[in-house]
Amino acid sequence: xxxxxxxxxGIEFPLFAFSHCRDVVAAVTNAGGFGVLGAVxxxxxxxxxxxxxxxxxxxGRPYGVDVLVPGKIAKEAAEGSGSLLSAVxxxxxxxLKGLFEKYGVPVPETAADARVDGVGRQVTQQGATELIDVxxxxxxxxxxxxxxxxxxxxxxxxxxxxVPVAALVGTVEHARxxxxxxxxxxxxxxxxxxxxxxxxxxxxxxxxxxxxxxxxPVLAAGGIATGRQMAAALxxxxxxxxxxxxxxxTEEAETLPAVKAKMLAATSRDTVRSRSRTGKPxxxxxxxxxxxxxxxxxxxxxxxxxxxxxxxxxxxxxxKAAESGNEGARQxxxxxxxxxxxxxxxxxxxxxxxxxxxxxxxxxxxxLNRITDA
Amino acid sequence: xxxxxxxxxGIEFPLFAFSHCRDVVAAVTNAGGFGVLGAVxxxxxxxxxxxxxxxxxxxGRPYGVDVLVPGKIAKEAAEGSGSLLSAVxxxxxxxLKGLFEKYGVPVPETAADARVDGVGRQVTQQGATELIDVxxxxxxxxxxxxxxxxxxxxxxxxxxxxVPVAALVGTVEHARxxxxxxxxxxxxxxxxxxxxxxxxxxxxxxxxxxxxxxxxPVLAAGGIATGRQMAAALxxxxxxxxxxxxxxxTEEAETLPAVKAKMLAATSRDTVRSRSRTGKPxxxxxxxxxxxxxxxxxxxxxxxxxxxxxxxxxxxxxxKAAESGNEGARQxxxxxxxxxxxxxxxxxxxxxxxxxxxxxxxxxxxxLNRITDA
Numbered sequence: 001x002x003x004x005x006x007x008x009x010g011i012e013f014p015l016f017a018f019s020h021c022r023d024v025v026a027a028v029t030n031a032g033g034f035g036v037l038g039a040v041x042x043x044x045x046x047x048x049x050x051x052x053x054x055x056x057x058x059x060g061r062p063y064g065v066d067v068l069v070p071g072k073i074a075k076e077a078a079e080g081s082g083s084l085l086s087a088v089x090x091x092x093x094x095x096l097k098g099l100f101e102k103y104g105v106p107v108p109e110t111a112a113d114a115r116v117d118g119v120g121r122q123v124t125q126q127g128a129t130e131l132i133d134v135x136x137x138x139x140x141x142x143x144x145x146x147x148x149x150x151x152x153x154x155x156x157x158x159x160x161x162x163v164p165v166a167a168l169v170g171t172v173e174h175a176r177x178x179x180x181x182x183x184x185x186x187x188x189x190x191x192x193x194x195x196x197x198x199x200x201x202x203x204x205x206x207x208x209x210x211x212x213x214x215x216x217p218v219l220a221a222g223g224i225a226t227g228r229q230m231a232a233a234l235x236x237x238x239x240x241x242x243x244x245x246x247x248x249x250t251e252e253a254e255t256l257p258a259v260k261a262k263m264l265a266a267t268s269r270d271t272v273r274s275r276s277r278t279g280k281p282x283x284x285x286x287x288x289x290x291x292x293x294x295x296x297x298x299x300x301x302x303x304x305x306x307x308x309x310x311x312x313x314x315x316x317x318x319x320k321a322a323e324s325g326n327e328g329a330r331q332x333x334x335x336x337x338x339x340x341x342x343x344x345x346x347x348x349x350x351x352x353x354x355x356x357x358x359x360x361x362x363x364x365x366x367x368l369n370r371i372t373d374a
Numbered sequence: 375x376x377x378x379x380x381x382x383x384g385i386e387f388p389l390f391a392f393s394h395c396r397d398v399v400a401a402v403t404n405a406g407g408f409g410v411l412g413a414v415x416x417x418x419x420x421x422x423x424x425x426x427x428x429x430x431x432x433x434g435r436p437y438g439v440d441v442l443v444p445g446k447i448a449k450e451a452a453e454g455s456g457s458l459l460s461a462v463x464x465x466x467x468x469x470l471k472g473l474f475e476k477y478g479v480p481v482p483e484t485a486a487d488a489r490v491d492g493v494g495r496q497v498t499q500q501g502a503t504e505l506i507d508v509x510x511x512x513x514x515x516x517x518x519x520x521x522x523x524x525x526x527x528x529x530x531x532x533x534x535x536x537v538p539v540a541a542l543v544g545t546v547e548h549a550r551x552x553x554x555x556x557x558x559x560x561x562x563x564x565x566x567x568x569x570x571x572x573x574x575x576x577x578x579x580x581x582x583x584x585x586x587x588x589x590x591p592v593l594a595a596g597g598i599a600t601g602r603q604m605a606a607a608l609x610x611x612x613x614x615x616x617x618x619x620x621x622x623x624t625e626e627a628e629t630l631p632a633v634k635a636k637m638l639a640a641t642s643r644d645t646v647r648s649r650s651r652t653g654k655p656x657x658x659x660x661x662x663x664x665x666x667x668x669x670x671x672x673x674x675x676x677x678x679x680x681x682x683x684x685x686x687x688x689x690x691x692x693x694k695a696a697e698s699g700n701e702g703a704r705q706x707x708x709x710x711x712x713x714x715x716x717x718x719x720x721x722x723x724x725x726x727x728x729x730x731x732x733x734x735x736x737x738x739x740x741x742l743n744r745i746t747d748a
Binding site: 002003202226236364366369372 | 375377440545564566573574575576577578579582583597600603605607608610611640710713714716717736738739741742745746
């Protein structure tokens with residue numbers, strides 16, 4: 001296969017795998033696609049370690065890194081971890097404690113503190129800049145901004161390093177702003193996608209964005225987990241596809257077993273777009289966690305990154321309790337995933353997902369040609 | 375082009391046009407597609423008149439009729455128009471009157487009464503059965519149920535008349551129920567579609583439904599207004615596409631000029647899924663009407679068909695006032711339309727929409743083949 005991005009990035013299939021798991025990134029890159037490591041959950045040291053591992057396992061084949069650099073964030077986030085923690089109102093901690101009690105999950109003592117230097121910090125401009133520097137010191141072939149236009153520092157440093165910049169968008173207006181910010185590759189992500197997402201569907205968004213940013217290449221994201229969907233995305237004018245959800249149930253994925261089981265059993269109706277994990281609307285498994293935070297009795301999710309501190313601090317002990325068979329914890333457990341979760345019904349190696357998609361893509365195209373030739 | 379439905383229905387392109395406007399139905403059928411007249415707004419006499427006109431204008435080419443037969447409706451609806459009217463709580467009439475006053479639109483005296491024998495009645499089982507009988511007396515080639523599984527009477531009478539039955543679905547579960555109800559053709563409609571719609575996107579829903587109901591053919595609906603989107607839908611496994619929104623800005627469409635102007639100017643962000651027009655979630659232009667009914671001060675939309683009586687009774691005088699330049703009425707005016715409204719930017723004959731889609735479809739397929747051959 002050959003599109004603009006295949007040529008530019010030196011890949012066989014224009015299939016991008018966004019994953020927080022280095023094994024998935026390496027497996028997809030080695031299978032002829034392009035792995036992108038989501039770095040938001042990592043400290044600079046940890047990211048350095050992950051990228052070294054990837055370098056050791058891809059034999060020079062191309063991969064990328066994705067950093068979340070929010071445009072608008074709570075001002076406390078810029079002032080260090082003390083301010084961050086104290087910016088969470090007491091009623092939110094009480095609501096959280098009430099949830100643990102209601103669902104019979106042991107209440108953690110210091111969960112929140114442990115995460116402040118992690119998730120809370122990385123989504124500040126300074127934290128993100130440190131991650132960018134670590135990433136650009138490795139032979140990455142793409143750096144992506146997961147939320148909002150990349151800051152000038154990201155574009156400048158990437159340019160200097162000769163690394164193209166990609167950015168995710170959910171509307172045509174966002175896409176135009178990204179082009180102005182100097183982005184080289186646009187990922188148009190429909191509302192059916194997992195994680196932070198808008199409301200315009202992939203079917204509608206992709207051709208709009210393709211027309212708006214031409215001749216810049218566009219990758220389609222959201223609703224893509226099979227070769228038929230990949231063929232559809234390319235028919236819409238995309239130059240490739242950007243998949244996140246489908247890797248979460250692969251053999252390599254570090255998804256919590258309780259969450260993986262939920263995903264394998266879920267249908268396409270079992271996701272919800274909720275602010276309850278990060279403070280911004282993000283599609284995820286619907287669970288007791290999303291139901292409770294989105295209920296009328298909830299104090300309501302906080303802005304990013306405060307809600308991330310509350311949620312990620314809670315998800316670690318919830319995940320641990322779920323693994324040890326705590327039923328309430330299983331009910332609360334969730335994770336970001338798109339509506340394609342309904343099609344994720346078997347555990348396969350990530351490599352096999354790539355091969356299956358490419359084979360099904362070919363079948364879909366053959367059917368299209370049969371329909372037209374007849 | 376040749377798919378199962380082309381063979382079965384004797385059409386050149388598997389492009390179905392759902393429209394309440396007979397001119398659109400005839401134009402699409404005459405251009406090689408398949409026009410489907412939406413009959414919900416018509417009395418039996420009016421439907422008879424419309425179908426005679428179509429028969430006179432399509433020279434024996436195939437077309438169909440779509441009837442809305444709700445499964446669950448307010449019980450008052452079955453008891454005649456007196457019960458229907460009195461089932462609308464006083465506070466809803468007062469809220470409506472308040473809206474007219476707030477937006478400076480003359481308050482109609484009898485708008486609601488005038489519509490009870492229209493919209494309110496047709497969505498009862500008895501009303502729908504009368505429409506089915508009228509439709510089956512014409513040489514229609516398809517009868518469709520727009521909402522929920524078709525009642526046994528529809529399937530039986532259609533079978534007896536040798537007419538295939540189609541039904542719209544928004545989930546795999548609905549699709550399975552439709553198959554059990556004896557439907558011959560499934561229309562899988564994504565949440566980006568205009569009118570009554572679920573939340574699963576076309577990209578995700580279509581392949582799921584195709585797999586679930588095989589070997590029954592599936593048409594894709596929602597997010598399809600161009601040839602690229604048609605190619606994408608067929609890549610997903612659909613045997614054709616069912617388009618509703620794109621006809622609303624054609625030359626033939628009877629869309630109110632004020633609404634048509636709004637649609638031509640709208641972006642894909644300007645729709646909302648709201649219960650404010652029918653009582654069930656339906657995607658439509660976002661306007662002062664949807665904002666007011668969905669605001670915390672609203673008494674909340676009533677169940678179907680009561681909300682239809684309130685809304686349709688109001689939309690006629692609002693439309694009239696909007697035409698005479700009333701600014702408040704223009705703000706309130708809206709209509710059902712999908713997210714593709716952002717791509718509907720020029721007024722063309724319906725015939726031209728068909729030709730443009732087929733040409734763009736061919737271009738999209740050629741691009742796909744180039745990508746793969748390279």
